[in-house]
């Protein structure tokens with residue numbers, strides 16, 4: 001019989017020995033290949049950093065020259081480790097580029113376009129907001145037939161909804177002087193970068209405006225309170241920021257607005273007077289209901305602001321593009337409402353915010369900065 005014979009045991013032993021050799025060798029080859037790939041990458045990075053330093057492009061007081069490298073790096077933790085080992089001073093100033101930021105956020109941050117797990121709500125928002133500005137009309141054409149819901153009663157029934165949702169303080173407004181005024185506005189927050197934005201605004205003693213997308217969470221409420229306590233204006237942006245939903249009808253818009261309004265009130269005790277439409281007052285998603293919503297919101301006393309300078313941070317602008325966009329678009333305007341974003345993908349905004357502020361402060365026109373209030377003449381598309 002083969003089973004149990006000497007030949008059987010011989011084959012068994014040979015088989016086991018072969019496996020004992022093959023498995024570790026295979027594993028070694030796999031890990032070895034991976035490691036050599038990694039060390040090649042690290043060596044390349046080390047070389048790039050060295051070249052940058054030699055070329056004089058990296059000034060330790062301005063570590064942004066390293067950012068392109070950092071953003072391109074697949075191994076961000078490795079990048080930071082390497083930098084810290086090769087040049088502690090440069091590392092310290094690089095990390096301090098975003099002073100109020102928790103280093104763990106810094107490391108886990110994924111630049112826009114990188115593959116990540118399911119996008120967070122606010123990242124979705126951003127891409128949608130970009131889409132709202134740029135989307136071709138045909139993509140939104142079926143919108144009304146698919147999403148529009150007829151009002152249950154008379155067409156004006158929405159005027160009776162939410163009787164407490166009125167803003168009584170906005171009649172007989174006298175507008176403030178606004179020549180050479182700049183109004184920084186941050187949409188879509190709060191986010192993990194809100195405190196960074198607040199840090200820079202405080203550093204230069206600037207009051208700004210946050211058009212928020214409040215979630216109602218404790219963390220969100222804490223940040224809303226912080227924004228309010230710092231003296232900035234909070235305006236309503238949206239609760240869901242989902243274009244197809246909020247622009248489905250006037251009722252849908254009011255419901256979303258009321259949700260956001262209540263959340264801000266619960267967190268801060270503030271009854272918002274200002275708002276900004278997701279995607280701006282004119283976008284491809286609201287063409288059928290735009291006029292009715294504006295009329296109804298105006299009737300209720302709320303004031304909306306669009307913008308006349310777009311940093312394009314929600315459209316994927318790099319920090320250098322953002323800088324150029326803001327500085328060039330401010331030129332030739334008697335006053336400017338500047339659109340930026342406070343969202344979890346908004347790393348570039350944080351990087352460049354201080355440079356933008358400094359450049360505007362040092363401009364020969366001696367700009368003044370203000371928060372938007374009901375006494376600021378509305379800027380609308």
Ligand SMILES: [Zn+2]
Pocket residue numbers: 125129187188237241278279
């Ligand atoms: Zn938005």
